Amino acid sequence: MEKKIYLDNAATTKTRPEVVEAMLPYFGELYGNPSSVYEFSALSKKALDESRATIASALGCDGSEIYFTSGGTEADNWALIATAEAYEQKGKHIITSKIEHHAVLHTCEYLEKRGFEVTYIDVDENGIVKLDQLEKAIRPTTTLISIMFANNEIGTIQPIKEIGEIAKKHNVLFHTDAVQAFGQLEINVKDLGIDMLSASAHKLNGPKGIGFLYIRKGVKIRSFIHGGAQERGRRAGTENVPYAVGFAKAVEIAVKTMKERTEKELQLRDYLIKRILSEIPYTRLNGHRTKRLPNNANFSFQFIEGESLLIMLDMKNICASSGSACTSGSLDPSHVLLAIGLPHEIAHGSLRLTLSHENTFEELDYTVEVIKETVEKLRKMSPLYEDFVRSLNANR
Amino acid sequence: MEKKIYLDNAATTKTRPEVVEAMLPYFGELYGNPSSVYEFSALSKKALDESRATIASALGCDGSEIYFTSGGTEADNWALIATAEAYEQKGKHIITSKIEHHAVLHTCEYLEKRGFEVTYIDVDENGIVKLDQLEKAIRPTTTLISIMFANNEIGTIQPIKEIGEIAKKHNVLFHTDAVQAFGQLEINVKDLGIDMLSASAHKLNGPKGIGFLYIRKGVKIRSFIHGGAQERGRRAGTENVPYAVGFAKAVEIAVKTMKERTEKELQLRDYLIKRILSEIPYTRLNGHRTKRLPNNANFSFQFIEGESLLIMLDMKNICASSGSACTSGSLDPSHVLLAIGLPHEIAHGSLRLTLSHENTFEELDYTVEVIKETVEKLRKMSPLYEDFVRSLNANR
Amino acid sequence: MYTQKVMDHFMNPRNMGEIENPSCVGTVGNAKCGDIMRMYMDIDENGIIRDVKFKTFGCGAAVATSSMATELVKGKTIEEALKVTNKAVMEALDGLPPVKVHCSLLAEEAIHAALWDYAEKHGIKIEGLKKPKSDIHEDEEEMDKANY
Amino acid sequence: MYTQKVMDHFMNPRNMGEIENPSCVGTVGNAKCGDIMRMYMDIDENGIIRDVKFKTFGCGAAVATSSMATELVKGKTIEEALKVTNKAVMEALDGLPPVKVHCSLLAEEAIHAALWDYAEKHGIKIEGLKKPKSDIHEDEEEMDKANY
Numbered sequence A, B: 001m002e003k004k005i006y007l008d009n010a011a012t013t014k015t016r017p018e019v020v021e022a023m024l025p026y027f028g029e030l031y032g033n034p035s036s037v038y039e040f041s042a043l044s045k046k047a048l049d050e051s052r053a054t055i056a057s058a059l060g061c062d063g064s065e066i067y068f069t070s071g072g073t074e075a076d077n078w079a080l081i082a083t084a085e086a087y088e089q090k091g092k093h094i095i096t097s098k099i100e101h102h103a104v105l106h107t108c109e110y111l112e113k114r115g116f117e118v119t120y121i122d123v124d125e126n127g128i129v130k131l132d133q134l135e136k137a138i139r140p141t142t143t144l145i146s147i148m149f150a151n152n153e154i155g156t157i158q159p160i161k162e163i164g165e166i167a168k169k170h171n172v173l174f175h176t177d178a179v180q181a182f183g184q185l186e187i188n189v190k191d192l193g194i195d196m197l198s199a200s201a202h203k204l205n206g207p208k209g210i211g212f213l214y215i216r217k218g219v220k221i222r223s224f225i226h227g228g229a230q231e232r233g234r235r236a237g238t239e240n241v242p243y244a245v246g247f248a249k250a251v252e253i254a255v256k257t258m259k260e261r262t263e264k265e266l267q268l269r270d271y272l273i274k275r276i277l278s279e280i281p282y283t284r285l286n287g288h289r290t291k292r293l294p295n296n297a298n299f300s301f302q303f304i305e306g307e308s309l310l311i312m313l314d315m316k317n318i319c320a321s322s323g324s325a326c327t328s329g330s331l332d333p334s335h336v337l338l339a340i341g342l343p344h345e346i347a348h349g350s351l352r353l354t355l356s357h358e359n360t361f362e363e364l365d366y367t368v369e370v371i372k373e374t375v376e377k378l379r380k381m382s383p384l385y386e387d388f389v390r391s392l393n394a395n396r
Numbered sequence C, D: 001m002y003t004q005k006v007m008d009h010f011m012n013p014r015n016m017g018e019i020e021n022p023s024c025v026g027t028v029g030n031a032k033c034g035d036i037m038r039m040y041m042d043i044d045e046n047g048i049i050r051d052v053k054f055k056t057f058g059c060g061a062a063v064a065t066s067s068m069a070t071e072l073v074k075g076k077t078i079e080e081a082l083k084v085t086n087k088a089v090m091e092a093l094d095g096l097p098p099v100k101v102h103c104s105l106l107a108e109e110a111i112h113a114a115l116w117d118y119a120e121k122h123g124i125k126i127e128g129l130k131k132p133k134s135d136i137h138e139d140e141e142e143m144d145k146a147n148y
């Protein structure tokens, strides 16, 4: 089996050929700087604004509310830091959750060093933010609630509308990191009461290195990257026109195919979950059974460690992840799995499989067989499993 | 004459076909996230690190000292903000010049709002930073000197080595914005005593939306964009692998062709300057006559306003600029031209022509004729010229 | 960035030039902001603007609005000319980019300045005419201001 | 990310398993850090390690270093085994990524833990052997620490 089976679509996705196609002219012939005065540059500016409009229509907002960034991470940094700074007069308190992406959590830590206060809300065993705790955490000095739309590791989808209502009721701004949700779920920022939203193109078959921050008209945050007057004075730096065009094309296709695509993913996902849970003992599914991204499956296999599992899968041409890609290599188990209450040794044995509509049932069959064999092999090597079996026998 | 004559290479350049070629595989087949564990991703990681090494070798530094960013602006923001924060214990004073790009100046203004102090050093009539003033401005609390390598409007090249020596002597870090210089001039960061350097791909026929910050090993600044552990923990966000590869290809070609290319540009530039100055009265060249970028020419035509000149040139298919692209549309005359001592009404009448080696003498001949006619036409419309002619006649 | 009408008036300005021995002249704007407009008028004994000419130092919009303003006042009475607002100039040009709206204000002001000169020279008072400011500042969008 | 040798020892670990009635057993590491190594030894009356087996819960490097450590001590005397350092394990594996260096320390520690158990069981003192820590923490690079 030489063909690789890519089951890590939450880490990144392949850029669609149509997207590459759409970008090409803006490297070659239409290379004008959108900020220049002459007509040649107006073509770049037009492409940029049309891209903005396409993306806006996917969210039910106006093009003027979309600000391109270099990715989801920058959008998260911007939302948090600029809001904290802009509303400092009101107060220095921010609320987020324990299961946010590092782009939010490490930015919160940075703000804490600068004297801001952050409350990290707990989640339940399925990874859903505790709304009562959230509401109680709001103080007169709270300026921002930042809760992700859907989690990148366990796929749990948050009650965004309810959070939006709580935020509105208490007159606090609401930012959501929708990097994993955008393109997978329908999102209408107005209906959901979202003031700011982060997204990233490479999670939906667009290029790596472009994202956006939606900022509702009326939210008075400043720029995070200072300089020229690009992006209506809010995000400096020569605009990445080709990627903006590619991002818009990816969004256009994602919206058009969403229903069909996610239905296929759901079938694949549920098939995979069912087989793994029924065929491999001492295994749990992490995250909510139904309120989860259509393409996410996350398992913990007791007694084994995730990286060794990953490498063995890799030797069988299966690309998977044990957490968010950017934390691999670190020794701490996933903060998300700890937050849903897993003990360390179980958290260490987690595997994330994130599908695309291009995966097949055959691929999943092969994958399940490989996982079964590999888990068995690793358990045989595990002193934890040895202890467990001994204790079972002793109790008999 | 339908073919356009592009004389705005300081605003942005065309992405070279070889660069596009080099990037393509990293959209299509080699889309793995460099931070993932499996072998497929190692190909992306390898491409990223090789790109880093190529760029490093152009600067005489090590690959591990190059950190990719979303462009020159982000690199400037990073250098200034993170240095200010990291060395806050030592002091809160920064030194820069009056002719920096807005990416530096607006970042300084942001830092001033946060309680940092900034000294803006004057330049002489040619745009060269006053070294004695610079050295005198250094205080025990000074943490950073940020002076650009070469100016984007008037092309003046700064005495970087001398500034590096002053910085070192006083134990202050030295950052230089080399966005315009990199690819046009030979730069060896070690020889020049540079601690940090910003650059951007789209100024040297690479893509728009990627740059880097060189950070000398030992400079302890933190990340500016917080999140995952990418770029050795210093710049979070999924890496833009295609653009990194494209940037490296652009640098490779720029280095290889530098001598030949800039010699051609110099000839074109000097021909242009000579004709304009000798054929159009009441005209001055802005910036230093020889210590200037090989592709930069900047003129002030008395009695006329820059934007109207630009638009009329555009109607004749000539793409030019009246200052930095990102400030067009603003009403203030260029801060650079004011800093070299031009009165407002003359600063308003400036024209920047920035060449590439692909321009021809024929193009320049045509351009000079068009400028001549247009300046004449606009002067006929100008009340300032009318007053001037009256005063001439009155004094006769 | 500009409408076709603006481009037309910029590239082929109407009534550009001077009037020898004009009835009045008004100059507004300043070189610091990059816009200066001068308007010459020839007004007959019935208060009708027989001829009008302009000279402008400024951007494309500044030239176009001056040109359009001269068209709108030519042949009009002083009273009618006073009613030519910056809105009217903009509309006649099919609109201006937001950052260029001040140019139309400057054009309106140039008309007023010429008429003020006329009133002063003839020692009369023109109903509804205030002493024009020589300098019109940009009416920046609130948002933009917040960012810099 | 791993050398071929590491991959080989990970995919085909040597001496993996248990020893029935071993002379001694040592277990080091903890589940919190994600690495646990257990080493069984069969030591004869001359103090020669006749057999050695391991079980490891941990990453690829943890498995490979345990495997290599068993190879390096098998057939050696206790004194010789004590001289098997983490450096030796790493070199035998053609190196480890910086973040994985702690695994080799754990492997060294596992040898010590087994020998400590031997010493305790036999009531002897082994020259140069200190009570092993059960837990080896990561030796983070200075740079990384500075950033988070």
Ligand SMILES: Cc1ncc(COP(=O)(O)O)c(C=O)c1O
Pocket (backbone or CB within 6 Å): A236, A237, A238, B010, B070, B071, B072, B073, B074, B076, B101, B103, B148, B150, B151, B152, B177, B178, B179, B180, B200, B201, B202, B209, B210, B211
């Ligand atoms: C001197 C200088 N610094 C910084 C920048 C900003 O670079 P970028 O557009 O890549 O953000 C530019 C160009 O726009 C520049 O000319």
Ligand SMILES: Cc1ncc(COP(=O)(O)O)c(C=O)c1O
Pocket (backbone or CB within 6 Å): A010, A070, A071, A072, A073, A074, A076, A101, A103, A148, A150, A151, A152, A177, A178, A179, A180, A200, A201, A209, A210, A211, B236, B237, B238, B239
């Ligand atoms: C939930 C979430 N937020 C933020 C990010 C960061 O996005 P980017 O890699 O585009 O910076 C990611 C993915 O890496 C993510 O999954």
